[in-house]
Amino acid sequence: MTDDKRRRYSAPVVDGVGKSASRAMLRAVGFTDEDFRKPQVGIASTWSNLTPCNMHIHELAEASSAGADAAGGKSLIFNTITVSDGIANGTLGMKYSLVSREVIADSIETVAGCEGFDGLVAIGGCDKNMPGCIMGLARLNRPSVFVYGGTILPGENHTDIVSVFEAVGAHARGDLDLIEVKQIEETAIPGPGSCGGMYTANTMASAIEAMGMSLPGSSAQNAVSNNKLDDCRAAGAAVLNLLDKDIKPRDIMTREAFENAITVVIALGGSTNAVLHLLAMASTVDVELSLEDFVEIGKRVPVLADLRPSGHYMMSELVAIGGIQPLMKMLMERGLLHGDCLTVTGKTLAENLAEVEPYPEDQDIIRAFDNPVKADSHLRILHGNLAPEGAVAKITGKEGTHFSGRARVFHSEEEAQERIIDGTVVAGDVLVIRYEGPKGGPGMREMLTPTSAIMGKGLGNDVALITDGRFSGGSHGFVVGHISPEAAEGGPIALVEDGDTITIDAVANTMVLDVSDDELERRRKAWVAPQPRFTRGVLAKYARTVSSASTGAVTDLP
Incomplete structure (x- = not known):
């Protein structure tokens, strides 16, 4: 393949006196005459030292380069x-997370x-980095590879960030004193990498690998490891191969690829945020994907991974x-993945x-098909x-599959947290x-703080929580989010009153407010x-442009 064919977008800097200024600018950042004849590869780094998820990513970007x-x-x-969800959770700052x-x-x-x-190579660490990177790559549709920054190692006594949130609730219950809470806080996050369970970062990294947009193994590597550095170097080289073969994101991100991603997320017991992000990513490449696709795929795919937060x-x-990778091979051999993607x-x-x-043979993290975590x-x-356009719950079965109780209504996360x-x-x-919700928050905050407080208070099996917001991948318990239409748009959740009876059935997949149609009207x-x-x-612009959670909460719908 000729250089001119490979330089589809950067070629104008090579020829013509009129482009001397462009060449001069690039010489100042290190280009030589030889470099002007090479394809240019952008390395999109989400490096920042404000979160452990991203604090090492500049080194990874250098390796990809x-x-x-x-x-x-x-x-x-x-x-x-990038922003840090772990720092922002439970505060007004969390309104900016999904916006990011x-x-x-x-x-x-x-x-x-x-x-x-x-x-392009894009390298992401924290939760919103992954779908944000993929959406940016997909919009441009130029040969691209995504690299996951990798997972953090466990803290002392097998702790992680969710252990800290739950310790606050345990202290409120009287089960932990302040010294014990401080010890967990000081040791739960031992260094670089994304939150260590099958929370949103690891869920989305796995989904993207299953979709085919990252190299094999990229989603399951420790953040600080030779394997991760090798993955980054290989990703940089892979872009040149994709250029030679003229393979672009839209060639990879097909309907079948999204089905593969959903299948792997379910098998891993992944985060509810995957629903929101996969809908958004599919929208970006004009692939038709809806909440009902998660229902249909979910009927035939079991949960096989015994991973945190519920495992x-x-x-x-x-x-x-x-x-x-072995899990994907199991799923493919079972006929649950499209191997020709x-x-x-x-x-x-x-x-x-x-x-x-x-x-x-002696591992018990990934179950066999005849012994699933959930069928x-x-x-x-x-x-x-209560949710005419749908809502999303994460029910592993350990919480039960049915809950009926009296409504206790709050107009904000902070108000609910105080009362818990x-x-x-x-x-x-x-x-x-x-x-x-997306418009009402605005920003559709995660409810990790109240769900963790519920678990810490020992109420995990005794209360349910429903919201037009969303949940962290670390949330667990009987929780339902993404309720659409949201309250700010006059959705039925805006009409609930204290004491109303609400019934959630995770077998029939229903959520019903026991109030007559006349009373609701x-x-x-x-x-x-x-x-x-x-x-x-930015929050005002977001609220004016964002779509419903049922369509991925995107801001660029035509």
Whole structure:
């Protein structure tokens, strides 16, 4: 293949006197005459030292840069923003978390589109980095590879970030003193890497590998390891191979690839956020995907992984027995994955998995098909008069499959958290946290703080929580989120009153408010839409443009 064919987007800097200024700018950052004849590879780094998930990513970006250069390209590193969900949870700052997904996608599209990169590597660490990177790559549709920054190692006594949140509830219950809480806080996060269970970061990394947009093994590597550095170097080189073969994200991110991603998320017991993010990613490449697809796939795919938050093991322990590759091979051999899907290796998924060895016989992290954690999906898509457009629950079965209780209504996460800690919330309550949706929040905050407080207070089996917000991948218990339409748009969740009976059935996949249609209509006529909480700035722009959670909460729908 000629250089001119490989330089589809950056070629204008090579020829013509009129481009002397472009060449001069690039010479100042290290280009030589030889470099102008090479394809340019942008390395999108989400490095920041404000979160352990991303604190090591600059080193990974340098490794990807070296890999691209060694393969015959010329790489340039640029940064996107990132935020820390773990720091922001339970605060007003969490309103910016989901917003950051859109900002990351926008920034990758903006920089790469402006600078004319021929190919891209994007490296993500924290939760919103992964879908944000993929959405940015997909919008540009240039040969691209995603790299996951890797998982953190366990803290002392097998602790992680969720252990800290739950310790707060345990202290409120009287089970831990302040010294014990402080000891957990000081030792739960031992270094770089994303949260250590099958929380949102590890869930999305696994989904992206299953989709074919990262190299085999990328989703299941420790953040600080030679394997992760090798993965980064290989990703840089892989972009040059994709350029030669003219393989772009839309060639990989097909309907079947999304079905593969959903299947792997279910088998791993992954985060509810995967529903939101996969819908958004599919929207970006114009693949038709809906909540009902999660229902249909969930009927035939079991939960096989005994991973946190509802299970026992951490991602680093899954890494030690082979990661997700053996699981994908199990699923493919069972007929649950599309093996003919193209991947960033330039090969099909089946070709990538051909030589993968099975898990060790003595492991009990990944169950056999005849002994699943749950026989069908833990991701339940609920409908009913409380959620006409759907809601998303994560029910592993350990919480039970049915809950009926009296509504205790809150208009914010903070209000609910106070009442959990002070003992107002009691067994039999269904906590209703509303006006926390994409528009109403705005930003659709995670409810990790109240769900962790519920678990810490020992109420995990005795109360339910429903919201038009969403949940951290670390949340567990009888929880339902993404209720659509949201309260700010006059959805039925806005009409619930204290003491109403709410029944959730995770077998029938229903969520019903036991109030007559006439009474609901009376309440609807009396309801007054709240004023926007923000009128200027990024949150105001987000609230004006964001779509429903049932369509992925994206901001660029036509």
